[in-house]
Amino acid sequence: MRLPRFLLDLLRGALIGTAEIIPGVSGGTIALIVGVYTGLITSAGHLVRGAVRVVIDGVRGRGLARARAQFAQVRWMLLLPIAIGMGAALVIGAAILGPVIEDYPTQTRAVFAGLIAASIAVPMGMVSHWRPRHVVLAVVAAVSAFALTSIPGSVDADPALPLVFVAAAVAVCALVLPGVSGSFLLLTMGMYAPTIAAVNDRDLVYLGTFAFGAIVGLGLFVTGLQWLLEHRRDATLAVMTGLMVGSLRALWPWQTEDGGVLAPQGDILAILGLFLLGVAIVVALLIIERRLQARQPHDLVEGPK
Template sequence: MKSILQSRYWGVMARGMAMGAADVVPGVSGGTIAFITGIYQELLDSLSSIGPHSLKLLARRGPLVAWRVINGNFLLALFGGILISIFSLARLISSLLQSYPIVVWAFFFGLVLASAVPILRRVPRWSPLVFACFVGGALVAVAVSELRPAQIEATPITLFLSGALAICAMILPGISGAFILLLIGIYPRVLASVHELQLLNLTCFAAGAATGLMLFSRLLSWLMHRYLASTLAFLAGILLGSLKIIWPWKLSAHGVESVGDKLVPLMSNTSPTTFVARTGEGAHLGAALIAAFAAMALVLLVEYLGNRHGMEKQ
C-alpha cells in the first residue's frame, strides 16, 4: 500500500479541505471544487466501487486488496481533508458571512461562474438533446432557488434522511448540500451540532450521508461513463442556474429572518443601487468585483495547472 504521506495525497487532502470549506456555505457545492480540481471522475468511480463486490474481496483476499480496489488512499485523504475543513473552518466561514456577506458571496459567485468553463469545455459534442440537458439543468437549479425554507424537527431519522439528501447535492456541481439543508429547515441544527460536537446528531447525519453517497455516486458514475456529453451539459446547466442562489445583493424576504439574514441566500435578488437605497448599507461594489474576478482567475489557474499536470503524466 502506498503511503498516504506521498505528495499526491497531500494534494488530494488540500482539495478535500477546499471542498469542505465550500460545503459549509449554503449555495456552493463541494462537487464544483472536485470538478475544477480534476478529481471528480476519480471520486465518483472510487465511491461507486464500494459495495458487495468490495466486501467479497475483503473476505476472500484480505483488506489490502479491497483497499486498493476502492482506491482507499485517495478516499481517506479526500474525506480527511473535508472533515478537517468542516470542523476547523465552519465557524470562520460563518463569521465571514456575517461580517462581509456581499464580498464573500461575490467571491463564490465568481468561483461558480468560472467553474462552468471547464465543464463546458469537456462536453465532447453538442446536439439538440445535449443542449436540452443543459437548459434542463439550469431550470432545475432555478426551480430549487425558488423554494422557501420549511421547518422540520431534528430527530435521528430526519438527520439521517437529511444527510442522505445533502450529500447527493454535495457531489452535484452547482447545488449545495448546505443549501438543501437550509431549504428543509435543519441547517442551523446541523451547524450547531458541528460547533458543539453533538456526537449522536453527527453520527445519524453521517450515516445518512454515507448511505446517500454510496447510492448516488453509482448513478452519477454510470451516467458519466455512458452519457458523458448529456451529463456534463446538465451539470453545467445546474452550475449556471445556481448563480441565482448566490447573487451577492439581496433583500430580506418574508419567512427567512429567523435563520439569519446575512447567512441565508433565500432572499430576493436586487441590484447594488437598489440594495443601497432599500437598506441604507454600502454595496461594496469595488470589493465585490475584486473578489469575483479573483475567484474566476483562481478557477482558471487551477484548471490550467490541472491540464498541464495531466499532459506531463502522458
C-alpha cells in the same frame, strides 16, 4: 505515492470540504475544478458495492471474495487524503467561515459566484460533442436549478433525528452532483444552522445520525451516477453544466435574509472585484491542474468514454 501528491490531495479535499459548508457552492463542482471528480466517483462506487457485498455475502455465507475485489479497485491513495482534508476543513471551516458568511454575506456571495461562474467551463469542456439534445438538457437543468435556488430558506429548528437522517441522505448528493449545493439543500430544509452547531459542539449523536444518512444516500445515488458517466457521459455533463449555471441564482450578492433578489447597491465596484477574485482563483486552479497533468498524466479528470 510521493509526498507532494499526498499533500496536493489533502489540499483538494480541504477545498471540497470547505465548499460543503458554503450554501450555494457545490463540493462536486470543486471536485471537478481540482480534477478529482471522476476518480472520486469511481472509487466511491467500488467502495459502496464492496460494503454491500460484505453485508449480503456475509449473511449468505459466501465469503468476502467479491467484496475484496471491489475494495481492490478503490483508489485508496486518492480517497484517503481527500477524506482527511475534507474532514479537517469541515471542522475548521464551520468555526471560521460560518461567522464570516454571517457577517459579510454580500461579499462572500460575490466571491462564491465568481468561483462557480468560472468553473462552468469545466463540465462544458468535458462534453466531447455538444448536440441539440445536450443543449436542451443543459437548459432544462439550468431552469430547474434556478427554481430550486429560488425557494426561500425555511426557519432553522431543533430537528428530530429521523429528519437529520433524511436531510443528510439528500444533501450528500452535492458531493456527487456538481451544481447542487448540499449546504443550500440543508438551508431550505431548516437544517443548516443545527448542522453547523452540531459540528462546532461535537454533538456525536447528531453527527453520527447525519453520517449514517449520508452513507445511505451516497450508496443509493453514486452507482447510478457512475453508470451515467460511463454510458451517457456527454448528456450527464451537459446536465451538470446546466445545474451550475442555474445555481448562480443562489449566489447573487444582493439578497434579502430569505433569499429574495435585491437590486445592486452599496459599493458595487468592490463587489465586482470580489467576483473577479473568485474567477481568478478558479482560473489559477485550472492552470495548476493542467500543468500537473502535463508533468504527471493521470485519469482523474478523463473518465470512460
